[in-house]
Amino acid sequence: MSRAAMEEVDERVAGMLLPAAIVTRLMKEENISGSKEARDLINRAAAVFLINLSDVAVQAAREVKQKTLSAEHVLKGLRDLEHNSIYNHCKQINDNWKVLRQQKLLQRKMADQQQQTAEVEMEDDEVVEEDDVVEDTPADDSMI
Amino acid sequence: MAWRKKSKKNVPIVPISEEEVDAIEEKVQDLVKTQLPLGRVKKIVRLNPDVEMLNAEALQMMAKSAELFIKELSNAANQNALTEKRKAIQPKDIDKAIKKMWEFAFLEDALDGWPKMQPKKRKPNSIQDETVAEETIVEEEEQEEEHDDDDVAEEDELPETVPEDDDQPPPQSMKDSFAEQF
Numbered sequence: 001m002s003r004a005a006m007e008e009v010d011e012r013v014a015g016m017l018l019p020a021a022i023v024t025r026l027m028k029e030e031n032i033s034g035s036k037e038a039r040d041l042i043n044r045a046a047a048v049f050l051i052n053l054s055d056v057a058v059q060a061a062r063e064v065k066q067k068t069l070s071a072e073h074v075l076k077g078l079r080d081l082e083h084n085s086i087y088n089h090c091k092q093i094n095d096n097w098k099v100l101r102q103q104k105l106l107q108r109k110m111a112d113q114q115q116q117t118a119e120v121e122m123e124d125d126e127v128v129e130e131d132d133v134v135e136d137t138p139a140d141d142s143m144i
Numbered sequence: 145m146a147w148r149k150k151s152k153k154n155v156p157i158v159p160i161s162e163e164e165v166d167a168i169e170e171k172v173q174d175l176v177k178t179q180l181p182l183g184r185v186k187k188i189v190r191l192n193p194d195v196e197m198l199n200a201e202a203l204q205m206m207a208k209s210a211e212l213f214i215k216e217l218s219n220a221a222n223q224n225a226l227t228e229k230r231k232a233i234q235p236k237d238i239d240k241a242i243k244k245m246w247e248f249a250f251l252e253d254a255l256d257g258w259p260k261m262q263p264k265k266r267k268p269n270s271i272q273d274e275t276v277a278e279e280t281i282v283e284e285e286e287q288e289e290e291h292d293d294d295d296v297a298e299e300d301e302l303p304e305t306v307p308e309d310d311d312q313p314p315p316q317s318m319k320d321s322f323a324e325q326f
Contacts, residue, residue: 030215045213
């Protein structure tokens, strides 16, 4: 982003923060208390963090010529920004999502295959009937 | 080539049982769940003009990352507060964390001059009042937490936005020469 664009974003970020109560609660979970000013600062820092992360994620997406941000791009962004512990946590999430995607794909493939085998079996049944009909007619001309 | 990166495509995907799939789904839900509202997170991310679209997973991951970041920064600031034997973190603790730690370097200057925070005028000799006021404020906030909206912010700002030690009013004589420069 250009400097001017960044300043404009700064202005708008000021009006767009996370719910203060939730930020306070998150800090409380860590047994941390702070002045209202401090809590507000942390809230803003989180907003800046998100913008920053989205920036590097967008870069990661562009590198592979994609327009929609995916978890992979976000993950790469975290790594590029060297947020190591956050990266490690999110990598776990992403790895599990990958497994789930693969399994779902596999399930669908297997379901498709099962359907295909079922269809083939139905065709086989029809063919068998024809054979029976054919067998009724003797090969030689004895019945004529 | 004698050395080649292992191709991921050649690893066959082994199907796993439904119970295992359910277990993994449960686990990942637990890992990614966050108290931050996704809608708000999305709005903030959308402030970035370069962002076109983001899929659901990306949004979830960003929200979780923000939550982890809040905790990280709070903890870092808390360490600094503890070194000065304080239990509640203050802006200067956060500033110190930003200066000290590489992962917070991007915040340098990013948190200054925010439109909303305007320091109120200080009365001279108000130092004693400050410390007393600060302690009572902390207690008040605990009660007022539920009503703690951005809109209500102004009311509570009174003593707390008083600048920190470094900004102590200079002694009378220096003040004049300081003013003379301008």
